[in-house]
Amino acid sequence: MKTISILVLNHAVPAAITDARYAFEKVNDFLKARNQPPRFVVQYIADTEVVPLQGGRISIHVDSTLDRSPKSDLVIIPSLAGDMLGATYVNREYANWIAQQYKGGAEIASMCTGAFLLAFSGLMKGRQCTTHWQYANEFAYLYPTVNLVDEKMITDQNGLYSSGGNNAWWNLLLHLIEKFTSREMAILAAKYFVVDIDKDMQSPFIVFNGLKDHDDEVIKSAQQYIEANYAEKLTVDQLADKFIVTRRTFERRFKKATRHTVSEYMQRVKIEAAKKQLEMGRKSISEIMLEVGYVDIQAFREVFKRVTGITPVEYRSKYNNASGNM
Incomplete structure (x- = not known):
């Protein structure tokens, strides 16, 4: 017993x-x-x-x-x-x-x-x-x-x-x-x-909500900028320059505040936007991929699966009755 x-x-x-x-x-x-x-x-x-x-x-x-x-x-x-x-x-x-x-x-x-x-x-x-x-x-x-x-x-x-x-x-x-x-x-x-x-x-x-429960206002502004411009080809250097911080300091502060590197954060924001499109829209996966800033379908699939644990096709099948084409 x-x-x-x-x-x-x-x-x-x-x-x-x-x-x-x-x-x-x-x-x-x-x-x-x-x-x-x-x-x-x-x-x-x-x-x-x-x-x-x-x-x-x-x-x-x-x-x-x-x-x-x-x-x-x-x-x-x-x-x-x-x-x-x-x-x-x-x-x-x-x-x-x-x-x-x-x-x-x-x-x-x-x-x-x-x-x-x-x-x-x-x-x-x-x-x-x-x-x-x-x-x-x-x-x-x-x-x-x-x-x-x-x-x-x-x-x-x-x-x-x-x-x-x-x-x-x-x-x-x-x-x-x-x-x-x-x-x-x-x-x-x-x-x-x-x-x-x-x-x-x-x-x-998991719903990615931005991880903003911290006190670094510069990093919060950077997060908001990334979330508003996720489809653009942003780089770490561009972001550091925009917020007037050295790249090394920017990366260190970003990781400390959000638990993610800048690149990881940008990926998570892109994938969250893609998930919403897959859940609600009727666009093809290729169209969604381009809208969130990816140009390589294989790279998009790999990142999507790493973040969500399943492929874009599986995610759409799970959360949206509408069918989509590749």
Whole structure:
């Protein structure tokens, strides 16, 4: 039997808490139907017996409190809502408990923005971690020693797990079910919950918003200029000259503020513009390629796939019913 402890945190997303319990208990049902013993003991844990959520509209009664909880085999940190810095701060007392559980042999899994509390515990230093793509820049700023791989759907390193945005927690739950039971059980759970199994990238879902939550006004102006002129053949030297900064200083400040090199940023802006055209328009992929500033179809395909994880044709098929021609 594996003891699964689901933390009921302040500012937690209720669905993350209930989905986790439902998934593991449903696997117990599957096993029972096959005359096999249950595999999981699932419990809600918090620092108090009742935790109000969503401004008191929901209250969750826990099975055990931190000071009297049995040894856990797996601790699940649910997704957090609202301001991440504030949500982490109000749950800071859990961080040491999480770290002690891991040192005692438990595995730890964070769902979506629960990664902020997992990183706060200190366990992710030097390790890979993913989270909701919308919070990636904030996460990277707060936890620079963590290897953020926000393009990934889940990470799995040394008994530490994380998942990407929102419903990616289902991919994490299926991954954990397979690890603790079998591939067969994971497939059965995927079919029951109608979840695609083995998704490994959240890149196609990422919306590039410009990463402007920094205080370098020169770089913000440069970002706005790039976004307004992405179809032009801009160079780093031209941008540095325009904003009266040496190329070396401009590149250093740009990377520090945005987490991207200037060239990477220009590529991301171009690809985001192409994605919108593929989603909404009826132009051919070749026409879209030219409009966003590419002249080589192979180069465009390669960059598009590197950024989104899929080809332009696959992206159009996924998000637009209208057919397009090459």
